[in-house]
Amino acid sequence: MADWMSQQGTVGEALTRQGISRRSLLKYSSYLATLLALPPTSSQAIAQALAGAKRQSVIWLSFQECTGCIESLTRSFSPSVEEMIFNLISLDYQETLQAAAGEAAERARLEAMEANKGKYVVVVDGSVSTRDGGIYSTAAGKTNLEVLKETAKDALAILSVGTCSSFGGIPRAHPNPTGAEPVSAIITDKPIINVSGCPPMPEVIAGTIAYLVTFGKLPELDHLGRPKPFFGDNIHDRCYRRPFYDQGKFAKSFDDAGAREGWCLYELGCKGPVTYNACATIKWNGNTSFPIQSGHGCLGCSEPNFWDAGSFYKPLPGRMTGAGEAVLGAAAVGAVAGAGSAFIARRRKAAASDPSASPSVPEGADQ
Amino acid sequence: MTLLEFARGPAINAALVIFVFGVIWRLFWLLFLPRAADHSVAKLGAGAAVSSAAGGFVRHMWPPREYAARTRFSLIVGYVLHFGLAIIVFGFAQHILFIRDIFGIGWPGLPTGVITVVSVITLAALIAALVRRMTNPVLKMISTFADYWAWFVVTLPVVTGLMAVSHLLLRYEDMLGVHILSVALMLATFPFSKLMHAFLVFVTRSQTSFFYSRRGSHV
Numbered sequence A: 001m002a003d004w005m006s007q008q009g010t011v012g013e014a015l016t017r018q019g020i021s022r023r024s025l026l027k028y029s030s031y032l033a034t035l036l037a038l039p040p041t042s043s044q045a046i047a048q049a050l051a052g053a054k055r056q057s058v059i060w061l062s063f064q065e066c067t068g069c070i071e072s073l074t075r076s077f078s079p080s081v082e083e084m085i086f087n088l089i090s091l092d093y094q095e096t097l098q099a100a101a102g103e104a105a106e107r108a109r110l111e112a113m114e115a116n117k118g119k120y121v122v123v124v125d126g127s128v129s130t131r132d133g134g135i136y137s138t139a140a141g142k143t144n145l146e147v148l149k150e151t152a153k154d155a156l157a158i159l160s161v162g163t164c165s166s167f168g169g170i171p172r173a174h175p176n177p178t179g180a181e182p183v184s185a186i187i188t189d190k191p192i193i194n195v196s197g198c199p200p201m202p203e204v205i206a207g208t209i210a211y212l213v214t215f216g217k218l219p220e221l222d223h224l225g226r227p228k229p230f231f232g233d234n235i236h237d238r239c240y241r242r243p244f245y246d247q248g249k250f251a252k253s254f255d256d257a258g259a260r261e262g263w264c265l266y267e268l269g270c271k272g273p274v275t276y277n278a279c280a281t282i283k284w285n286g287n288t289s290f291p292i293q294s295g296h297g298c299l300g301c302s303e304p305n306f307w308d309a310g311s312f313y314k315p316l317p318g319r320m321t322g323a324g325e326a327v328l329g330a331a332a333v334g335a336v337a338g339a340g341s342a343f344i345a346r347r348r349k350a351a352a353s354d355p356s357a358s359p360s361v362p363e364g365a366d367q
Numbered sequence B: 001m002t003l004l005e006f007a008r009g010p011a012i013n014a015a016l017v018i019f020v021f022g023v024i025w026r027l028f029w030l031l032f033l034p035r036a037a038d039h040s041v042a043k044l045g046a047g048a049a050v051s052s053a054a055g056g057f058v059r060h061m062w063p064p065r066e067y068a069a070r071t072r073f074s075l076i077v078g079y080v081l082h083f084g085l086a087i088i089v090f091g092f093a094q095h096i097l098f099i100r101d102i103f104g105i106g107w108p109g110l111p112t113g114v115i116t117v118v119s120v121i122t123l124a125a126l127i128a129a130l131v132r133r134m135t136n137p138v139l140k141m142i143s144t145f146a147d148y149w150a151w152f153v154v155t156l157p158v159v160t161g162l163m164a165v166s167h168l169l170l171r172y173e174d175m176l177g178v179h180i181l182s183v184a185l186m187l188a189t190f191p192f193s194k195l196m197h198a199f200l201v202f203v204t205r206s207q208t209s210f211f212y213s214r215r216g217s218h219v
């Protein structure tokens, strides 16, 4: 991790040190205003607030994850997003990026916690193993569970980056051998922002952190704790293929004429209608494309349990799992029960019409 | 497990199992019931069993002229809601996918706009049918809980489907879950409710027509 990433001071000072002009800051501020759906006039105020804001101390913890989240951020197409974000924060601990290792790295975390007690933000990527005391994921002899609890204790807020830390993600998928849980299942007394996605969009990670630094408060969150400016709309409502959906024009396979015409991918399993994220608006790789534009349906990766919600290629109205045998069994049992009921009715009828079987009149009944 | 996962998973599968069991149970029961042999001699000119049953079934689809004025309202409402429901169930691409998932067969769907208009008209017909049932003194008197229940379980999926598409009240995924649950409720109670007429109407009307045909009358 470069030195400047973890230096304290204001954002303005960091930008000057990096040789980033005020013009670039203004450009980024107007970009941020657009991302957050704020009026264009607010970009000036954002630039001013940003320049004077203290760089936010950040401790980044990586647990049961694939490093895709940090890769998404650091390899974002637009380097300005990545550079800008590292100017906004003082990254005091990040295992993938920091030079320090072993005890020195651990010391860096504890020192940052002590120096910024109550003021630092904890960014978490990856889910937390909880089974058997969390022994399935450890670093420096400590379980992720211990480190999270210890670090979160004096944190200002927690930013869960990625679907794993937000909702458990793939590690929590059935049969969840490590007892993986999202951060929110373990830490319940701190404000938590979930920036879900597998991986999350770099602009969304950066935009959320920028919002925190600029406004000094949490953005408005949805019912799953995700920032509304980025997760307010579902993919389907912003999808450029939507007119085809409304016309009932669906690609039936990935290479048929409909697919080549750019028709809707709903029948190929697209989960856009039930997935909230900014992919359809901000897009990936510098606004180049997003999965649906590249010809594949949305997997729903920013939603809880997306891995266990049936096949990615099964259309949304289809059942998550079939019940073929149970239905056949029900048909067989129904047939037997029906025939049995009719048989009982036949017996009753026969008994009723057989005089010898009719009940005898009890003695004295006519008196 | 989210509401949508519950609806798309255990709920709809359980409803399908109950539906299949119930329908087959009732049909088998009915088909194997003891029937009294008809010892009467068929009137001259009585049609063959199949043709008289089919002919009567078709004739039953429209009232005789004498009753036209009296039955106009219920006839129109009945046709609108039955055709409307058929178009919604078999014409909406999403529903065709649901059917394809179960039976493995599908066909092209209608545009969403057409389905939305048909759904609104169907809903209006359903409400009109309910209002008539509750205001017509005779109909009101002969109506039981079973009639209102059948109306309820058919109307609920129409309402929740429209609400899901229009993003009303709940988030889309939750309303979709409620919609699928409402369909599950309809399916699970179908065989034990008056909705069973969807199957039995063919049996009862054909049989009545056949009986009358033997007695020399064409109803």
Ligand code: SF4
Residues within 6 Å of the ligand: A235, A236, A237, A239, A240, A241, A242, A243, A245, A263, A264, A265, A266, A270, A271, A272, A273, A292, A297, A298
């Ligand atoms: S491709 Fe997916 S998100 Fe786009 S319109 Fe079709 S179903 Fe909706």
